[in-house]
């Protein structure tokens with residue numbers, strides 16, 4: 001299943017957004033246009049829905065409170081709302097979920113839901129506030145989504161949200177894991193626990209994933225051969241190891257702390273593509289990768305997504321990535337910041353983009369220039 005439609009009101013820098021989403025969707029916009037904020041909507045739903053450490057209050061607190069989430073451009077209407085449709089195919093949606101959030105303006109300044117609604121196909125099966133909520137307002141501090149006693153009729157939806165994955169791998173955190181020994185951020189969005197995840201995967205699954213990863217590495221990082229998982233004999237810690245071939249033949253094995261940033265990012269990206277079939281949120285997968293590899297990412301994502309019927313949402317700045325002629329205009333969302341917050345539009349709905357596409361250019365050519373900040377169109381940065 002995939003999120004086929006997203007509606008937002010007052011979510012961070014989006015005062016309003018209403019867009020259809022496909023199986024593969026690229027989010028393109030200047031720095032600070034809200035690409036990460038948009039992906040965060042899905043992480044927020046996941047935070048509410050997850051069984052361990054989940055729940056609405058926790059999800060809001062992790063983001064510094066509702067006042068941080070609510071759009072600074074919000075005017076009279078202080079409500080934050082999110083609506084999503086979940087579909088199994090391109091036909092009508094299987095689920096629809098809507099939630100509204102408010103904060104008391106005085107007193108305890110409690111953060112509560114102003115509404116929560118669920119549809120199973122065309123039938124509405126939840127409409128809050130309900131009678132019980134009217135009698136006991138404290139109930140509105142929790143969603144039904146997070147309550148096993150109240151979500152029997154939409155457990156599939158809860159599970160869908162919980163399974164959403166976000167990957168923004170920071171290679172230094174893997175490479176220096178032993179030295180940093182820091183607290184791993186919950187859900188490990190930055191890949192700090194990547195080696196632990198690999199270690200915790202059943203060995204057959206791990207082997208088959210490594211076989212596929214090795215095929216890609218052979219083409220993209222030819223000097224690294226035969227990537228394997230191993231445990232340190234003395235410490236028992238998990239490691240990646242590969243045979244490095246360069247000017248000296250059989251130069252020996254290297255571990256992940258000697259791999260390049262790009263190699264580590266590529267390995268972790270491939271791993272996350274092979275893991276599960278729930279929506280995958282990727283932050284700027286082009287980072288540290290060679291242009292030649294970046295150009296291949298869209299087709300890689302397409303194949304990984306299509307096979308597993310898996311939705312992949314990608315934030316990117318890369319014109320190389322978007323230069324793949326296989327990317328359709330409807331697969332690219334443009335984030336355009338303005339005085340009223342950031343607007344989200346489908347690139348092919350924009351007249352100038354459509355004209356460029358019709359002239360035979362690829363999406364990258366049409367959109368990357370468009371998202372260039374106005375200040376940069378005039379020449380050098382004033383420094």
Ligand SMILES: Nc1ncnc2c1ncn2[C@@H]1O[C@H](COP(=O)(O)OP(=O)(O)O)[C@@H](O)[C@H]1O
Nearest residue numbers: 012013031032033034035036037069070071072
């Ligand atoms: N509640 C909010 N209202 C308005 N803008 C916000 C809010 N929260 C964050 N922002 C703005 O969003 C921007 C960051 O967006 P982000 O998603 O990180 O951008 P990107 O990933 O596109 O570079 C910052 O400029 C920040 O000020």
Ligand SMILES: [Mg+2]
Nearest residue numbers: 035036037315
């Ligand atoms: Mg970002």
